[in-house]
Amino acid sequence: MFFSVASKAEQNLTLWYSHQDNSFINLLVDEFKKENNINISLVQFDPEKIKAEILLGAQYGGLPDLVIFPSDFVGLHRLMKLSRIPEDWFLSDISPSAKSTAFADRKYWGIPVIQGNNLLLYYNKKLVSKPARSWESLLASKQQYIDKNILPIGWNYQDMYYFIPFLSAFNGWPITDNQISLNTPEMVAALKYYRDLAKQKVVDEQCHYTCSQADFVQGKEAYAINGDWAYQDLKNTMGENLGVALLPTINGSQMRSMKSTFVLSLPNYSSRPKQEKKLIEKFAKFVQRPSIQTLVYEKTRLLPVSEHLLGEYKKQAKGNDKVLFEQFELSKPMPSSIKMAIAWQAIAIGFKRYEDGLSAEESAEYMQHIATQQMRRLKNE
Template identity: 25%
Template sequence: MKIMNRMTVLCSLWLAGSSAMAETIKIDLWEQDSPEAAKEMDKWISVFAKRNPNIKVVRQHYENEELRAKFLRSSVTGDGADLVYGPNDLAGVFKTASVIQPVDEWLKKDQFNPTALGVMSLEGKTWGVPVSEGNHLMLFYNKAMVSQAPDSFDALIKEGKKHTNPKENKYGLAMFQSEPFWFMPILGGHGGWPLSESGNKTNVTINNDKTKAALQFLVDLKNKHQILPKDCDYDCAKSMFLAGKAPYHINGDWEVKTLREKLGKNLGIAPIPKIASTGKWSTPLLGGRFVFINKAATGKRLEAAKAFIKFITEEQVQLRMATKLDRIPATIKVRSSKKVQSLDSLQPLIDAAAHAKPSPSQVEMRAAWDGMRIMVQRALSGKETVAQAVATGQKAADEALGAIREKGEKSH
């Protein structure tokens, strides 16, 4: 009888152990990226599954706004993803809505480029993990038209004038001039920044001398130096450059593949030049792809989520990020490795990011974008002077910021 009881106990323990060993933890991953990147991500997931047979990662693609809205709704319905993979601007919205958790307690932050990590820093905590860097502007130039990249805007203006002939719709520089994302490098080159901290609040401060100087510089490119076309949106600027109507073009890393296919060896890539009057480099905003953890993820789900994050920031995956997707790795070790530095396709993008600033993740930046967009458009159109346009932009930003704060207070 005692033997039977012992056998029963042993069998029960064995079955319990087998059940625990066989338990599969499912991790839902919602991502926003290109189809090419999604295919690469599936390969990562496959390798991770072989290493971690008890963790199942299920990937689901969404476009940016749909991803944002669905994840925010899930905080109420409780059916959100454990991990969200997407651009940096998700951080501010998710953090404000209290749907993600900080990673400071377990993440080895010293392995990442401080600029990329800074993108995720809000109120003294880190709210996401960098996977790749990018989404930054750079200077493209046509080597069939100019021999080298200018190191200052003065040099660009001088060379650009040689290629400017309005009657033939030819200009020295083609860029999306009315969009504030393209204004930010010039603002940084004049020492400006659209956000300021006051106590525990972030404010939009664009009505100041540095913004006025930067805006005047942009207006002068168009009216005084006349190297910018009178009116040219994103598609117009890109088309002009590809058609040989402009030797210089400011655009983002997302266009590198297309421009290389069209121009081949004639495509040059360089940092956006210095502002000669200040001696400062232009400072594009640096973003990239980041992964966020659902605040509701706890226990085994949280540990499984951490395991996947650690895996995609390992050397093997980070190298594939560089070699297969032409993206800048987020980890210092891989970014500075000989293999990455020898990649002719990637090194110019890394050089172009050298003077970048972390793209602000605060929700207040939305108000800054609204204000600066109105400001830039009114100044370039000639509807207002630079001083008037800056004041108008500040007023619009203040109104947008008030609406954001009112909405935030109501949601809490």
């Protein structure tokens, strides 16, 4: 009888996620478990791989009950078999700008849990006394680091998310007037600048995300460009040696990272059993609670989606916390449409062609060609 009762009492859900900060996800799940007799199985994916895993799961079966991923993924809601979020699931205090990130094709496909997801300039206070405000200043100091066998700066060079702030500094943006806009003079100028940094050995173009973060923590890089998602990990490891600054300007122009939310989305919700649906709805409302949003911010410094809480924490912010808010304000929202998903693919393919020998002009043209072809294919499906 004991085993029969136990099996009925404890229910199971599976949650996939891609956020680097494990403590953020564990916090949500552990707090929810305190109120509910439930087992939530967590599966963490590399940020570069979770999109493909969900698309494969949608095509061949094996989707989880819940996913937490960047809001631009909702543009792929049809391919990912995401279910629409009912309007009455949203709490009233949620920031309208945060809520809008989960909106595509006139419906909501996710519930924002945290916001930010933007890039910052980190620096090692043991190596940098005063952070550079411009790339001109940073480049002028590069030799002092190179002479000591220290890389001036590191980031995940091959990931085009990190390229976007450079594009923005040349007044370019991948989506303009709701159209994919890649074959532009701004794109050409940004590509040349970005590639030249690697040629100058300012950044290691072969160093991926894990490599770059490890090198920065170990003092092999003076600066690092990384996301707000890495802040708590870096702080825990480096302590008072961690410095945070705004992304440096280029020729006086501000670099603007993309920002978004991490949303809770529901693959195949409509096909779930009734009891499971109740639990999923409960969890969706639970993660929006002010008390939970407060707990997450105070433990991880990930920004809440509550408009009231965001305003209060912004007023109180000092030191590194103040920089987190300032960079968030300077960042531009990432479009949550299928066009952005197509633009990412086109930029990545075009940049690889640029590295392989195409000119910047030819690469920008090729990016646009890839995007146009993909849009046509989508319309014909």
